[in-house]
Amino acid sequence: MSRDSTKKVQPIGLDIGTSTVKAMTDHGRRVIFPSVYCKRLVKTTWDAREKQSEEVIFEGVGQEAIELAKHNDAIVIRPIIEGTIKHEVAVKLVQEAYRRLDVKNPASVVLVTGLPYDVSVKSINYLEQLLGESLGKPLQMAIYPQSFGTLIECGLESATIINIGHSTTGLLLVEDLTVLGGGTEPKATDYVVEQVRNNIIKDYGLIPSTETTRDLIISKEIKVGDAVITNKVDSIYDGHTVVTRKDIEPALTNAVDFLCEKIAFDITELHAQLPTMNLGCVKNIILGGGFSALQNPYSGEYLVRDSLEAKLKRPLTYPDDPLFSEASGYYKMATELAGT
Ligand SMILES: Nc1ncnc2c1ncn2[C@@H]1O[C@H](COP(=O)(O)OP(=O)(O)OP(=O)(O)O)[C@@H](O)[C@H]1O
Ligand SMILES: [Mg+2]
Numbered sequence: 001m002s003r004d005s006t007k008k009v010q011p012i013g014l015d016i017g018t019s020t021v022k023a024m025t026d027h028g029r030r031v032i033f034p035s036v037y038c039k040r041l042v043k044t045t046w047d048a049r050e051k052q053s054e055e056v057i058f059e060g061v062g063q064e065a066i067e068l069a070k071h072n073d074a075i076v077i078r079p080i081i082e083g084t085i086k087h088e089v090a091v092k093l094v095q096e097a098y099r100r101l102d103v104k105n106p107a108s109v110v111l112v113t114g115l116p117y118d119v120s121v122k123s124i125n126y127l128e129q130l131l132g133e134s135l136g137k138p139l140q141m142a143i144y145p146q147s148f149g150t151l152i153e154c155g156l157e158s159a160t161i162i163n164i165g166h167s168t169t170g171l172l173l174v175e176d177l178t179v180l181g182g183g184t185e186p187k188a189t190d191y192v193v194e195q196v197r198n199n200i201i202k203d204y205g206l207i208p209s210t211e212t213t214r215d216l217i218i219s220k221e222i223k224v225g226d227a228v229i230t231n232k233v234d235s236i237y238d239g240h241t242v243v244t245r246k247d248i249e250p251a252l253t254n255a256v257d258f259l260c261e262k263i264a265f266d267i268t269e270l271h272a273q274l275p276t277m278n279l280g281c282v283k284n285i286i287l288g289g290g291f292s293a294l295q296n297p298y299s300g301e302y303l304v305r306d307s308l309e310a311k312l313k314r315p316l317t318y319p320d321d322p323l324f325s326e327a328s329g330y331y332k333m334a335t336e337l338a339g340t
Contacts, residue, residue, distance in 0.1 A: 011109075011334030013112055017083065019167075021097055022323065025101045037060075039057060062096060082186075088130065145179055146163060150326050160173050160270070161288065175281045193217060196248050216235070216236055285317065
């Protein structure tokens, strides 16, 4: 066997989310960046002078795309909608993940990734084709229903897994590593953000962006390596009106309560369709996805976790890192597949 590092099998877990791409490879190396692509055709004298050129195309992915998007001639594409690939620039996101993970030889990659439970066969084939063609065929590739990675990460074989993502909440029922059912609930983080934003507009006459509203709700800086996921915002101000994190507490509590009530209802419905209640997937409920870690910044109380536990009337299981649990579980599965 060659000891050349480019020949070494490289397991990768890849979680392409609606708001962020998360990936993990050997030695716990992980990357995260926004699922955004942006390009602009620079024509103005000002940019051209700076770049010493008449017409230049600038393109960027992730944080760089967000910076480029500030120009009004920019084209912004968010290729993942509700967890599914809707535009081929998704390839650029995957290429960026490979670049950041320092993949030397795509042909030696064992790639595990996922798609929502209720996608079409066409979507699965499309993702497989996109990954294979754009990155060079990996040594092996496996696509699992989303949330399966979190189950593996938690070391369980049977559970109902809830994944509160950006625009959808994924639900998956697994018994002895066999998928029994699942679904996609169209309420998630952006539902709560929109409710709070509407309340700010109605009660205070301020019109914040959805990003600012989300930062005010979370009210702490979340950083993974160099990547800033959220900025610490504890009040917003338009020159004469101030809205603080404390001001939005009632609207936020209400919205979280509604979201959790809907999720709890969906789970009860899914469980009711099972032939028996005496199953591991009814007993064990795992809660993951970025928003499941939402805390009150002053008391430290977990808003979503506590509300769901109360509604489901049982203790839930939480992955150590709910944002990365999917990528991390996929990485473990890729390691198994690679036999490393
Ligand atoms: N510690 C935290 N507390 C509260 N919210 C958080 C935390 N970390 C991340 N989030 C938020 O959780 C939301 C969902 O993040 P996540 O990365 O799970 O979604 P996604 O995988 O991109 O979306 P989807 O699964 O719907 O495709 C994001 O808006 C993110 O800002
Ligand atoms: Mg996700």
